[in-house]
Amino acid sequence: MAQAATEAAQTARATIGDSEFDRDTAVTLREHGVYDAELSAGWTIIHAVNGGYLLALLGRALGEALPHPDPFSVSAHYLTASVPGPAVVRTEIVRTGRTLSTGQASLFQYAADGSEIERIRVLATYGDLDALPDDVRTTALPPAMPARDQCLGPSDGPAPIPGSSAITERLDIKLDPATVGWAIGAPSGKGEMRGWFGLADGRDPDPLSLLLTVDALPPTSFELGLTGWTPTVELTAHVRCRPAPGPLRVAITTRNLAGGFLEEDAEVWDSADRLVAQSRQLAKAPRDA
Amino acid sequence: MAQAATEAAQTARATIGDSEFDRDTAVTLREHGVYDAELSAGWTIIHAVNGGYLLALLGRALGEALPHPDPFSVSAHYLTASVPGPAVVRTEIVRTGRTLSTGQASLFQYAADGSEIERIRVLATYGDLDALPDDVRTTALPPAMPARDQCLGPSDGPAPIPGSSAITERLDIKLDPATVGWAIGAPSGKGEMRGWFGLADGRDPDPLSLLLTVDALPPTSFELGLTGWTPTVELTAHVRCRPAPGPLRVAITTRNLAGGFLEEDAEVWDSADRLVAQSRQLAKAPRDA
Numbered sequence: 134m135a136q137a138a139t140e141a142a143q144t145a146r147a148t149i150g151d152s153e154f155d156r157d158t159a160v161t162l163r164e165h166g167v168y169d170a171e172l173s174a175g176w177t178i179i180h181a182v183n184g185g186y187l188l189a190l191l192g193r194a195l196g197e198a199l200p201h202p203d204p205f206s207v208s209a210h211y212l213t214a215s216v217p218g219p220a221v222v223r224t225e226i227v228r229t230g231r232t233l234s235t236g237q238a239s240l241f242q243y244a245a246d247g248s249e250i251e252r253i254r255v256l257a258t259y260g261d262l263d264a265l266p267d268d269v270r271t272t273a274l275p276p277a278m279p280a281r282d283q284c285l286g287p288s289d290g291p292a293p294i295p296g297s298s299a300i301t302e303r304l305d306i307k308l309d310p311a312t313v314g315w316a317i318g319a320p321s322g323k324g325e326m327r328g329w330f331g332l333a334d335g336r337d338p339d340p341l342s343l344l345l346t347v348d349a350l351p352p353t354s355f356e357l358g359l360t361g362w363t364p365t366v367e368l369t370a371h372v373r374c375r376p377a378p379g380p381l382r383v384a385i386t387t388r389n390l391a392g393g394f395l396e397e398d399a400e401v402w403d404s405a406d407r408l409v410a411q412s413r414q415l416a417k418a419p420r421d422a
Numbered sequence: 423m424a425q426a427a428t429e430a431a432q433t434a435r436a437t438i439g440d441s442e443f444d445r446d447t448a449v450t451l452r453e454h455g456v457y458d459a460e461l462s463a464g465w466t467i468i469h470a471v472n473g474g475y476l477l478a479l480l481g482r483a484l485g486e487a488l489p490h491p492d493p494f495s496v497s498a499h500y501l502t503a504s505v506p507g508p509a510v511v512r513t514e515i516v517r518t519g520r521t522l523s524t525g526q527a528s529l530f531q532y533a534a535d536g537s538e539i540e541r542i543r544v545l546a547t548y549g550d551l552d553a554l555p556d557d558v559r560t561t562a563l564p565p566a567m568p569a570r571d572q573c574l575g576p577s578d579g580p581a582p583i584p585g586s587s588a589i590t591e592r593l594d595i596k597l598d599p600a601t602v603g604w605a606i607g608a609p610s611g612k613g614e615m616r617g618w619f620g621l622a623d624g625r626d627p628d629p630l631s632l633l634l635t636v637d638a639l640p641p642t643s644f645e646l647g648l649t650g651w652t653p654t655v656e657l658t659a660h661v662r663c664r665p666a667p668g669p670l671r672v673a674i675t676t677r678n679l680a681g682g683f684l685e686e687d688a689e690v691w692d693s694a695d696r697l698v699a700q701s702r703q704l705a706k707a708p709r710d711a
Binding site for chain 1: 494495497499501502516517522524526540543544545546547551554555556557558559560561562612613646655656658660662663677678679680681682683685696697700702704
């Protein structure tokens with residue numbers, strides 16, 4: 134499926150502003166600071182709406198509300214599970230400065246009686262990535278993983294993402310074979326997940342889509358031999374650089390599974406070997422932990 | 423100074439609930455969800471109030487407002503620089519659940535005309551650390567550093583923390599000699615800072631004091647040869663376990679200094695070799711970066 138999508142993308146690539154991701158994260162101004170949205174069923178895993186997609190939608194609303202264009206640091210606390218359908222994002226400008234501005238956003242959906250149920254609350258600081266100096270002094274190295282054509286996607290035998298997942302048709306993920314043991318019942322026991330990431334319609338990455346990328350791979354808990362759900366409690370993403378066009382590499386690491394919780398640290402690298410995003414989430418470990 | 427304080431502590435140790443830290447993070451209920459506080463000059467570095475101390479004070483107010491006692495995940499966006507003196511914390515309960523509850527808190531101070539200026543806004547999810555299962559499956563190892571008596575404090579020659587810093591009298595920090603090169607003009611060039619952490623009056627660690635601990639060591643930028651100020655933009659701390667009594671070990675790492683920003687990842691380990699807290703902050707690099 135992703136394979137076919139990739140080939141389609143190679144013939145007619147979607148562009149930033151005109152892609153499945155852009156259409157499905159669209160927000161419509163209802164009144165000052167309030168945006169209507171439709172959570173697309175196209176970004177669900179089993180029945181859950183992907184948390185990274187929701188983060189990107191919130192980030193898009195904040196980008197419209199704040200004077201600065203790019204998310205530098207986005208902190209999200211996940212309150213209740215979102216479902217496909219209507220939603221509203223209520224934003225507040227907390228502070229505006231010369232180089233940085235900070236805002237808050239909440240995603241709500243509607244109960245049967247029409248009352249609003251809060252799904253996610255976010256604090257975020259925005260800036261202008263293009264205004265940053267070019268200095269880079271990093272000791273971080275891109276994750277070691279095989280070439281993209283040596284990695285495994287849904288079309289390569291056992292589905293790396295179990296169950297029927299609409300999101301697998303919108304993503305073009307190829308996992309490092311060293312981190313797909315779980316898909317054939319042989320998890321490595323290491324808290325690692327690595328892979329190549331793209332959008333299936335060929336849309337290039339930008340700071341907003343990075344908010345999806347940091348939470349789009351299978352959970353490291355699968356490689357720890359845990360098969361259950363790992364709901365995110367909190368996720369903070371830092372966008373460090375505007376990503377270059379082309380495929381991204383994502384490496385996720387869990388070092389501490391304890392007390393029924395685990396952290397997932399994600400790094401995203403672009404085709405120019407720049408570390409473009411870092412994230413950490415605290416998640417509940419599956420029951421069988 | 424810290425040395426003297428340590429000896430004093432050994433004769434009469436402060437206890438949780440009756441210590442400099444507890445007195446200086448005290449909040450007084452003004453009305454439902456609103457707490458008055460006094461930012462102590464005792465926790466300043468040069469003229470800035472330490473960000474970890476402020477985080478602990480906010481965490482304490484949220485602990486009083488929320489039904490669960492312990493901070494599990496605290497995300498703070500730093501808006502304006504706090505100064506010693508009166509402050510008010512306004513809290514909001516976002517969601518209460520069976521095992522977790524989420525709240526928001528803002529720290530305000532007063533302008534000359536009496537109007538409120540927001541300093542920090544926080545989203546936090548609380549739970550009960552004592553209710554967590556004992557399972558630990560971690561690949562994380564305590565930081566390698568010399569024994570405490572082989573590490574260096576303010577009394578050991580060049581002040582590891584430059585300038586006159588009241589906070590050094592309240593903390594009992596002994597830095598790994600491998601990360602104090604900056605103090606004698608010979609920074610290692612590595613983005614690493616490690617040390618033993620305690621409160622000078624001997625008060626043992628608890629989940630609240632861990633919020634101070636994650637932001638109490640000198641910045642890694644000093645070992646990168648940068649001497650300027652590194653203001654925190656965002657800091658998220660996860661408390662993973664109730665700390666055992668006794669000294670803590672703190673290891674802070676910066677891997678990516680780019681575009682005028684850097685991340686600082688902190689790990690805190692207790693005397694029982696448990697990873698008790700993890701944090702990451704995004705900070706502005708000093709001008710001379």
